[in-house]
Amino acid sequence: MSQHKVMIDTDKCVGCGICAKTCVAHNIAINDKKAETVLDDCLMCGQCAAVCPKEAVSVSGYDDKQIKKEENIRLNPDDVLEVIRFRRSVRQFKQEKIPREIIEQILEAGRLTHTAKNMQDVSFVVLDQEKDRIEQMAVSLFKKMKPFADLFSPMAKNNKITDHFFFFNAPVVIVILAENKTNGILAAQNMEFVAEAHGLGVLFSGYFTTAANASRKIKNSLEVPRGKSIAMTLVIGYPDVKFLRSAPRKKLDVTYM
Numbered sequence: 093m094s095q096h097k098v099m100i101d102t103d104k105c106v107g108c109g110i111c112a113k114t115c116v117a118h119n120i121a122i123n124d125k126k127a128e129t130v131l132d133d134c135l136m137c138g139q140c141a142a143v144c145p146k147e148a149v150s151v152s153g154y155d156d157k158q159i160k161k162e163e164n165i166r167l168n169p170d171d172v173l174e175v176i177r178f179r180r181s182v183r184q185f186k187q188e189k190i191p192r193e194i195i196e197q198i199l200e201a202g203r204l205t206h207t208a209k210n211m212q213d214v215s216f217v218v219l220d221q222e223k224d225r226i227e228q229m230a231v232s233l234f235k236k237m238k239p240f241a242d243l244f245s246p247m248a249k250n251n252k253i254t255d256h257f258f259f260f261n262a263p264v265v266i267v268i269l270a271e272n273k274t275n276g277i278l279a280a281q282n283m284e285f286v287a288e289a290h291g292l293g294v295l296f297s298g299y300f301t302t303a304a305n306a307s308r309k310i311k312n313s314l315e316v317p318r319g320k321s322i323a324m325t326l327v328i329g330y331p332d333v334k335f336l337r338s339a340p341r342k343k344l345d346v347t348y349m
């Protein structure tokens with residue numbers, strides 16, 4: 093049984109049907125000029141509550157209220173593209189602390205990101221004090237695996253597994269846990285945008301993510317709950333590198349049909 097419920101205030105409802113039309117689950121019907129839910133169970137996405145012009149619909153059981161949208165915030169598409177064009181993975185960081193409010197805003201971007209089936213299955217582990225200890229576990233694991241990787245990849249052979257191979261001495265690392273990996277990665281991308289807007293640099297650490305998912309010991313240290321795995325790991329800090337040119341990318345590969 094869901095802990096959430098779609099609530100319809102029949103005194104306020106005028107039976108306009110906008111909620112029923114918007115509901116992807118076809119879970120709202122209009123009877124006698126009033127909206128009513130068909131089943132108690134649904135996605136609980138809250139689109140019905142978001143479109144109701146009379147504030148007659150709400151979804152119970154969520155910690156935060158649905159905030160009224162006051163103005164149409166529009167990003168300039170050219171600016172957005174420029175941000176994407178010039179964003180780079182950062183692997184050199186200043187030893188400068190990131191204010192707590194900024195970390196919280198980055199986490200908020202993750203929390204607010206949409207999820208498949210509205211699972212809201214994404215959670216976060218912020219590594220600060222425990223960062224080096226946990227990185228060392230991954231370093232030990234990779235050192236054991238390296239001889240095998242070296243056999244298959246000249247690039248792996250050329251790579252040294254140093255003590256800071258995964259986190260590059262960054263002040264903060266955020267490990268993103270999810271049941272559905274795609275959900276976690278979407279959160280990661282939005283978090284990166286907010287971090288970048290604060291002048292921070294970010295690295296997606298696929299290597300740490302792989303090491304952590306392969307190690308029961310690391311997963312226990314990160315307190316990964318049953319059913320979840322590590323979707324992505326964000327290494328974050330103020331960049332100690334300045335990129336003067338955009339990233340080289342292949343030409344657009346697209347088929348219109």
Ligand SMILES: Cc1cc2nc3c(=O)[nH]c(=O)nc-3n(C[C@H](O)[C@H](O)[C@H](O)COP(=O)(O)O)c2cc1C
Nearest residue numbers: 179180181182183295296297298299300301339340
């Ligand atoms: C999913 C993902 C995982 C990555 N994992 C690592 C990693 O473990 N270590 C690393 O140094 N770079 C990692 N990167 C960074 C990529 O190597 C980098 O994005 C790519 O070389 C292009 O460079 P740019 O991000 O500066 O444009 C990862 C990137 C992505 C998208």
